[in-house]
């Protein structure tokens with residue numbers, strides 16, 4: 001595990017974007033695993049800026065997002081489909097057929113999980129996976145208690161996650177109760193993982209990930225200790241409790 005400590009959200013976003021663009025090739029197929037939430041918005045902005053500056057083309061890049069809310073249509077303003085278009089896809093030259101997210105409105109969510117899992121398998125591997133982290137240590141939408149052997153599945157969101165995400169909706173009652181998320185085992189198969197964290201509300205989760213020696217399903221992110229190529233880019237506030 002490598003930990004890169006930065007000053008603030010702006011620096012985290014810039015470092016992360018440069019890390020991604022330096023790793024990606026615009027001449028062969030590369031698969032990026034992508035995340036949503038407040039954390040990566042700045043990184044996406046920087047990635048757009050830097051790719052324009054370098055004339056980097058995303059035409060051979062494929063993307064696989066971590067998750068989507070159950071019940072939200074792709075064109076719903078609160079769906080992760082909309083988020084990704086707004087913050088990244090509409091601003092780069094990635095072909096539409098190369099971008100993938102779970103379908104939150106599939107008639108049978110279980111079948112949709114199987115389809116999505118197969119799609120990731122068909123892409124062979126995720127070269128670089130972006131992650132944020134929930135205050136309770138969730139990754140993707142893998143809430144505490146999710147098996148480390150999980151593949152793509154439907155999950156019931158915890159009240160604390162719904163509350164944390166209520167800021168993107170009109171209120172907590174508008175936040176869907178379930179989501180489809182890539183599983184923990186699926187995440188761990190990525191060749192490289194880059195986790196971003198900013199702000200003091202992430203400090204406890206980062207403490208468990210970086211300093212404690214417990215690897216427990218009660219704090220899903222602790223599984224990342226076992227990944228051979230993990231980089232954490234976090235700001236001072238998120239790293240405030242790190243004493244190891």
Ligand SMILES: N[C@@H]1[C@@H](O)[C@H](O)[C@@H](COP(=O)(O)O)O[C@@H]1O
Pocket residue numbers: 035036037038039040066067131132133134135139140141161165
């Ligand atoms: N499914 C997403 C996660 O992928 C994200 O990492 C987490 C943290 O979000 P934020 O970056 O807004 O703090 O929230 C959501 O629950």
